[in-house]
Amino acid sequence: MNQAQSFPRSSIGKKFLMAITGLMLLGFVLGHMIGNLKAFQGAEKFDAYALFLKEVGKPVLGKGDFLWMARLGLLAAVGIHIFCAVSLTLQNRKARPVGYKKTAREASTYASRTMLWGGIILALYVIYHILHLTTGHAHHDFGSSVYGNMVAGFKQWPVSLAYVIAQIALGMHLFHGFWSAFRTLGANNPNRDKKLRAIAVFLAVAITAGYLSIPVSVMAGIIQ
Amino acid sequence: MKLTLHVWRQKSTSQKGAFETHVMDSVSPDMSFLEMLDELNQALITNGKEPVAFDHDCREGICGSCGVVINGRPHGPQRATTACQLHMRSYQDGQEIWVEPWRASAFPVVKDLMVDRTSFDRIIQSGGFISVRTGSAPDANEIPVPKVDADKAFDAAACIGCGACVAACPNASAMLFTAAKVSHMGLLPQGQPEREQRVLSMVSTMDEEGFGSCTNHKECQEACPKEISIDYISRMNRDYVCASKNKG
Numbered sequence: 001m002n003q004a005q006s007f008p009r010s011s012i013g014k015k016f017l018m019a020i021t022g023l024m025l026l027g028f029v030l031g032h033m034i035g036n037l038k039a040f041q042g043a044e045k046f047d048a049y050a051l052f053l054k055e056v057g058k059p060v061l062g063k064g065d066f067l068w069m070a071r072l073g074l075l076a077a078v079g080i081h082i083f084c085a086v087s088l089t090l091q092n093r094k095a096r097p098v099g100y101k102k103t104a105r106e107a108s109t110y111a112s113r114t115m116l117w118g119g120i121i122l123a124l125y126v127i128y129h130i131l132h133l134t135t136g137h138a139h140h141d142f143g144s145s146v147y148g149n150m151v152a153g154f155k156q157w158p159v160s161l162a163y164v165i166a167q168i169a170l171g172m173h174l175f176h177g178f179w180s181a182f183r184t185l186g187a188n189n190p191n192r193d194k195k196l197r198a199i200a201v202f203l204a205v206a207i208t209a210g211y212l213s214i215p216v217s218v219m220a221g222i223i224q
Numbered sequence: 225m226k227l228t229l230h231v232w233r234q235k236s237t238s239q240k241g242a243f244e245t246h247v248m249d250s251v252s253p254d255m256s257f258l259e260m261l262d263e264l265n266q267a268l269i270t271n272g273k274e275p276v277a278f279d280h281d282c283r284e285g286i287c288g289s290c291g292v293v294i295n296g297r298p299h300g301p302q303r304a305t306t307a308c309q310l311h312m313r314s315y316q317d318g319q320e321i322w323v324e325p326w327r328a329s330a331f332p333v334v335k336d337l338m339v340d341r342t343s344f345d346r347i348i349q350s351g352g353f354i355s356v357r358t359g360s361a362p363d364a365n366e367i368p369v370p371k372v373d374a375d376k377a378f379d380a381a382a383c384i385g386c387g388a389c390v391a392a393c394p395n396a397s398a399m400l401f402t403a404a405k406v407s408h409m410g411l412l413p414q415g416q417p418e419r420e421q422r423v424l425s426m427v428s429t430m431d432e433e434g435f436g437s438c439t440n441h442k443e444c445q446e447a448c449p450k451e452i453s454i455d456y457i458s459r460m461n462r463d464y465v466c467a468s469k470n471k472g
């Protein structure tokens with residue numbers, strides 16, 4: 001086997017792929033959050049933004065083409081990310097078949113220890129979210145207005161609660177993931193470490209708060 | 225000091241082990257942790273019982289032979305200290321202490337608290353060397369080495385290969401050990417010719433030996449008796465990716 005074949009099979013190679021796909025997903029999550037904040041500008045602006053996404057690339061691309069390309073890219077990234085996560089987790093479990101009677105965790109964080117569980121919550125959430133606001137299969141009253149579907153959905157408290165839980169899981173995943181990714185990529189060094197930690201905190205808080213603001217505002221009647 | 229010790233006893237690799245409890249009535253706070261185990265063994269021998277097997281050699285924190293997990297912490301609670309250099313004054317009178325061997329499938333238990341760490345030797349054999357003529361040591365400063373690199377290489381070379389990083393890592397990963405060994409040579413001019421092959425071989429052996437992967441928990445750095453930084457892991461990742469690109 002040459003090195004090009006060994007790389008994705010090695011533990012460092014898999015971590016590298018996780019870090020790259022994780023950062024790609026982070027880019028999406030950030031853009032999606034900023035776009036969603038248009039909900040505060042009312043139905044017209046929000047639906048116009050939804051339409052804009054369908055029409056990006058016109059006239060070279062047809063309606064919805066850009067969206068489909070983005071979706072395929074995201075699907076590939078999620079697929080690789082999950083594949084590596086599962087493969088590495090199995091490797092780690094096998095590496096310690098007998099655990100300790102006593103454990104003392106001194107440096108790891110709650111976020112770092114729950115990456116897999118946070119990831120599983122996110123994977124389930126992504127499926128639910130698509131069935132809820134994209135295809136409408138999991139929506140109680142799905143119509144043609146993207147804005148209307150969103151407001152009607154979030155008015156139901158169990159729906160909002162599911163979104164809130166998922167966004168908190170996302171924030172934790174990103175708090176550890178962003179910082180960890182730079183270490184995995186070998187792009188960290190002692191001078192940068194504190195800055196990367198600070199950026200990780202900022203991104204995790206900003207993205208979680210940005211997403212949370214929408215269901216919370218619908219529940220509070222600020223977005224109607 | 226009075227202590228209640230729960231010590232892991234296991235006859236051999238293939239047999240099942242269990243904790244055995246011993247109450248020790250007169251432990252001196254000035255004893256090292258290993259001296260306390262010696263005392264326990266003396267009592268066991270006097271009573272015609274099998275003494276507890278544990279690894280040790282230099283007893284001055286430089287050989288890397290000793291190492292047990294004490295109340296969940298490899299080498300015990302004191303920073304930058306091996307179990308042989310740890311003193312019983314770190315514990316309180318009446319305390320309960322759990323003593324376990326390193327836990328990793330790549331470190332099978334040989335007996336009681338002793339584990340087989342030859343997987344580390346195989347990682348070293350696969351690339352932790354420099355192929356040059358042997359003979360008398362070269363003159364100092366014959367090959368100029370920038371001070372920053374010399375310092376970093378020296379910090380990495382402080383690794384005594386005790387395995388506490390693997391023991392502490394929730395994933396039983398050997399990345400800190402391997403990174404220290406890769407970097408110690410990779411940072412020096414003498415290590416350059418084999419730099420790429422070295423990192424590729426050592427990482428591949430590390431994976432084959434059945435160690436876990438790094439998720440940057442940092443527990444290894446906290447447990448390392450030589451305070452080796454996880455920055456070396458970051459450095460090894462970069463080296464590995466660059467070497468893969470060049471040899472791909």
Ligand code: HEM
Pocket residue numbers: 015016018019020021022023025026029081082085112115116118119120122123170173174176177178180181182184185438439440
């Ligand atoms: C919105 C979706 C997601 C984003 C933005 C994201 C982002 C990230 C990032 C940036 C990393 C750091 C990579 C590294 O340390 O090298 C990471 C690691 C990880 N992710 Fe995700 N991820 C997402 C979804 C998932 C899913 C669905 C799973 C699981 C099924 C998952 C499981 C993991 C695991 C186990 C790690 C490694 C933990 C570690 O390095 O400590 N992630 N993720």
Ligand code: FES
Pocket residue numbers: 279280281282283284285286287288289290291306307308309
């Ligand atoms: S016995 Fe040598 S380091 Fe502890």
